[in-house]
Amino acid sequence: MKTNFASSTLGRKFVMAITGLLLVGFLVAHLSGNFLLYQKEGSLFNAYAQKLASFGVLLYAAEVGLVAFFGFHAYNGIRLAFLKQRAKPVKYAVTQSKAGNSKWGLASNNMMVTGSVLLVFIVLHVIHFKYGRGLAEGYAVQVNNEEARDLHRLVVEEFKKPLITVLYTAVMVMLGFHLRHGIWSAFQTLGLTKENNSNKIYFVGGVLGVFLGFGFLTIPLYIYFFV
Amino acid sequence: MSNHAKSTKTSSKNMTVKLKVWRQKDAKTEGKFENYSLDGVSASMSFLEMMDLLNEDLTKKGIAPVEFQSDCREGICGTCSCFINGQAHGPERGAATCQVYMRKFAEGETIVIEPWRAAAFPIIRDLVIDRSPFDRIIAAGGYTGAKTGPHADANSILVPKPDADKAMDAAACIGCGACVAACPNSSASLFTSAKITHLAMLPQGHPLRERRVLRMVEQMDKEGFGHCTNIGECQSACPKEIKIDFIAQMRREYLAAVVNQRPESKSGGSG
Numbered sequence: 228m229k230t231n232f233a234s235s236t237l238g239r240k241f242v243m244a245i246t247g248l249l250l251v252g253f254l255v256a257h258l259s260g261n262f263l264l265y266q267k268e269g270s271l272f273n274a275y276a277q278k279l280a281s282f283g284v285l286l287y288a289a290e291v292g293l294v295a296f297f298g299f300h301a302y303n304g305i306r307l308a309f310l311k312q313r314a315k316p317v318k319y320a321v322t323q324s325k326a327g328n329s330k331w332g333l334a335s336n337n338m339m340v341t342g343s344v345l346l347v348f349i350v351l352h353v354i355h356f357k358y359g360r361g362l363a364e365g366y367a368v369q370v371n372n373e374e375a376r377d378l379h380r381l382v383v384e385e386f387k388k389p390l391i392t393v394l395y396t397a398v399m400v401m402l403g404f405h406l407r408h409g410i411w412s413a414f415q416t417l418g419l420t421k422e423n424n425s426n427k428i429y430f431v432g433g434v435l436g437v438f439l440g441f442g443f444l445t446i447p448l449y450i451y452f453f454v
Numbered sequence: 455m456s457n458h459a460k461s462t463k464t465s466s467k468n469m470t471v472k473l474k475v476w477r478q479k480d481a482k483t484e485g486k487f488e489n490y491s492l493d494g495v496s497a498s499m500s501f502l503e504m505m506d507l508l509n510e511d512l513t514k515k516g517i518a519p520v521e522f523q524s525d526c527r528e529g530i531c532g533t534c535s536c537f538i539n540g541q542a543h544g545p546e547r548g549a550a551t552c553q554v555y556m557r558k559f560a561e562g563e564t565i566v567i568e569p570w571r572a573a574a575f576p577i578i579r580d581l582v583i584d585r586s587p588f589d590r591i592i593a594a595g596g597y598t599g600a601k602t603g604p605h606a607d608a609n610s611i612l613v614p615k616p617d618a619d620k621a622m623d624a625a626a627c628i629g630c631g632a633c634v635a636a637c638p639n640s641s642a643s644l645f646t647s648a649k650i651t652h653l654a655m656l657p658q659g660h661p662l663r664e665r666r667v668l669r670m671v672e673q674m675d676k677e678g679f680g681h682c683t684n685i686g687e688c689q690s691a692c693p694k695e696i697k698i699d700f701i702a703q704m705r706r707e708y709l710a711a712v713v714n715q716r717p718e719s720k721s722g723g724s725g
Contacts, residue, residue: 236681314680321540325690418706
């Protein structure tokens with residue numbers, strides 16, 4: 228029998244889970260770097276940005292990988308959203324959870340909503356900062372006696388704008404919700420949960436998800452109010 | 455269970471309930487809700503007895519009775535299938551519609567009754583749905599290879615107790631379809647995984663283990679059920695309280711089967 232693993236619902240969910248967990252790994256690294264923004268002078272953050280940029284080809288390779296993971300994740304998510312529509316075309320007049328062990332809630336029921344917001348956000352975010360003002364616009368700083376981009380200045384200037392801060396904060400709340408269900412869901416999808424660890428994974432996944440969302444949202448707020 | 459406090463609301467005295475019931479002539483006709491008021495409902499009636507009372511009342515009034523599915527009325531056959539007030543099988547956990555009693559509802563309460571909603575379960579009439587996709591998933595691989603000839607001694611194949619227990623838990627599935635009904639994606643993962651786990655835990659199921667999971671998953675997709683997003687509402691809706699741990703097991707079985715896949719023999723077995 229020929230099995231179409233990639234097009235089966237289980238196969239698609241494996242792709243969602245693996246790319247999702249890789250993206251969570253990226254978020255952990257990203258947030259670790261972002262915590263350097265708590266240093267008001269910004270020298271540490273600029274040095275970190277300069278170090279990353281100095282990886283050159285390796286950085287490009289990592290970026291291509293990230294775009295690929297993200298693309299697969301988003302593409303599969305959209306495909307599955309259409310499948311959901313096909314599988315349940317008529318909705319109930321009334322629905323309510325039977326509670327108990329159900330994970331039914333804001334996070335689990337709105338993965339497509341939070342995911343779509345994140346998709347749009349990430350495109351804008353990359354344009355906003357990665358391809359934002361740099362050396363050409365005079366955002367220069369000395370790092371290890373070399374001229375480097377003053378990314379810290381750009382970040383601070385942007386997060387002094389109320390609208391930007393509010394938008395980033397709102398999206399990071401959505402990220403928290405997305406990860407609250409997503410991390411647990413990836414483990415369950417990969418079959419890594421068993422009777423004895425399922426509740427623990429649900430708990431730890433939730434804590435990590437909320438920590439990442441909350442961690443990211445503290446930075447624009449910190450800059451807006453305290454820098 | 456959780457609603458015991460509510461049960462004190464209604465005494466032995468008969469009550470009146472307002473019913474908002476989905477009426478649909480057949481699969482092709484568009485359906486709609488009809489409102490009925492029903493008197494003389496006893497708190498100790500089962501939900502289906504209340505439906506019988508409604509139908510007697512409707513028949514007397516010259517209205518076509520509401521078609522609904524039921525058989526054993528003791529929670530073992532999996533035939534009844536009402537989506538009551540937004541919940542598969544109504545407010546009681548670990549119970550089928552036939553095991554829900556009217557004491558769960560308050561005097562004068564409006565009860566919304568809908569059929570299971572899933573593209574794979576077309577509505578035949580009113581609350582009656584076609585669950586034959588489940589039969590086809592079972593036919594695709596939900597069986598064991600059996601030796602012909604005189605039957606073996608009952609205990610000739612030993613099964614470790616934990617495996618036997620797990621197989622029993624999975625085998626408790628009565629195929630009612632509440633998991634599909636409760637799932638926002640109409641996924642049949644809980645049903646399919648229960649059957650796969652049941653047979654995967656037993657030695658008798660091993661020869662066909664990999665082929666079984668590949669075929670059953672393929673059939674599940676073919677029937678138009680959705681994907682599983684691990685919301686787990688199915689395990690709360692399940693009258694037999696089957697756990698989504700079995701869905702995780704199905705994924706392990708599936709992955710292993712995909713990795714180990716061997717070409718299937720074309721010539722057929724020698725019998």
